[in-house]
Amino acid sequence: MFDIFKRKYSFISSSTLKVIAIVTMFIDHVAAGVLLYMIREGMYPFGMDREQIIVVYDWMRHIGRQSFPIFCFLLVEGLFHTKNLRKYVLNMAIFSIISELFFDILFKVRVDVANPNVIQLLQENWEKAGSNTNVFFTLLIGLLVIWMMKLIEDRFFDENEFSFLGFTVNNPLYMLLYYMPAAVGGMIAWKIGSDYTFWGVTLIAIFFIFRNQPLLASIFGYVFLSNMGGEAWALPAFILIYFYNGERGFIKGNYKYVVYAFYPLHLLLLFIVRLAVFGIAN
Template sequence: MEKIQDRLEDLKFINSDTLKCLAIITMFIDHIGAGILLYLIQNGYYPFGMDFEHSAALYHWIRHIGRQAFPIYCFLIVEGMEHTRSVSKYMINLGLFGLISEPVFDIAVKVKKDVFSTDIFWLYAQNQERLLSSCNVYFTLLIGLAVIWVMKYVEDNLFSEDPSSPFGFSADNPFYVLLYAAPAVGGALLAYKIGSDYTWWGVTLIAVFFVFRRMRLMACLAGYLFFMNMGSEAWSLPAFILIFFYNGKRGRISKKFKYAFYAFYPLHLLLIYLVRCYIYTKLQGL
């Protein structure tokens, strides 16, 4: 059994920078489908001379590819909390970029009326009710980080170290287990209430990754078996396989580019919106 475990450890070749890049690429692909292709199809414009059925199939395959991004981001939140020098600063960064990203998130993938309008104020006015009922994924990640931060506090102050436990700790009082689970329940309810992207599913997935962080295989199995029940997230299986092969190393990308990863989210959403409007303008001119 130990030899098998050692062999599996040798196969872990993916660092955190690689996971981040894979998440960014698949997210970008996903938002091309959600922010451009979907709106074109809904308005009777089919790409590359295809008919509706083939266009719809292309859209669905693009979204399937995009399902890989979010589980990776959830896993990296747990890794980030474990290695950051300041959890509070980490939370501030997530909250700040969440606020920055919200306007472009709304116009890129959430609007339902006048979706090709270049008048952003008009676009907001026409979609106000819908836009006020949801918010972007940064807020889900922020809530998830807050949840596992509190859970870590409970571990450190109320649980006892237990080398024989696969979790690395044990509870002397059953009430402590309830205190341990309470932040995850509260965070999930908050995400559901504010309508953050992936809502309570996302917060719970972060909690699952955190609880099983010392057992990578179990974390991936439990995470996928839970997350696959959300819509089309069964297609996220490759992400969990990639996470299993994470080697715990950071990679070679300089820390100077840390904020570039944060900024990519609002910038690519703005690009999605602008390209959608540009394509529509060109199609109208034909």
């Protein structure tokens, strides 16, 4: 019944999901990287008082909760549609490293937050900035995890279209081996303090394991992630994911690099905006 409903009403391409994820991420980061710092300094724009601007801030963060689940889902789709998996991993690694500086100066500073001297800013805030890494690292770890899980599927599991997950296992020990990459990846993400830590890596694994059961993927993914503080607001994202139609959409070819580059570039832009706002206020 649910499969028939999905086939009939699925209307969202991967390109549409990417745009939704980018827009909601941008809204979230405006709140977390600019508005939050203004509130801390007692700067309330548009004639609002503190209570009103906090409501605006909260709703911007709620909207922003949609982006991460969509990116996790698209990462799994990318595993199966990429022509060069090693290049895919390399791209994720490169943008993880490139993005880290901008991530730190926008979100992980508490002292002298409008200092344009980036080196000095990081030195003054290194205890906080050095303890976390950006979301690209979480996605990179998740990609490596599901790559290993797929290799285990291909080597030890038998395809079975009548099976719940699309495969059967002859040896229960293989299932332990199957879940091990997710456990190790989650621990690594937690150790390096990557954004969403093990929650993000596990969500990627859930989307991968239940890729042939889209309804269950959305349900289990949401139930799991909603246990992380504030992520219950991500429900619309999981609904949109369910209505994914399997088509690429209008973002094709090298335009995918625009999506990659948007992350570090918009962090830099918002940092410049924060410098300008604080400069005008002073």
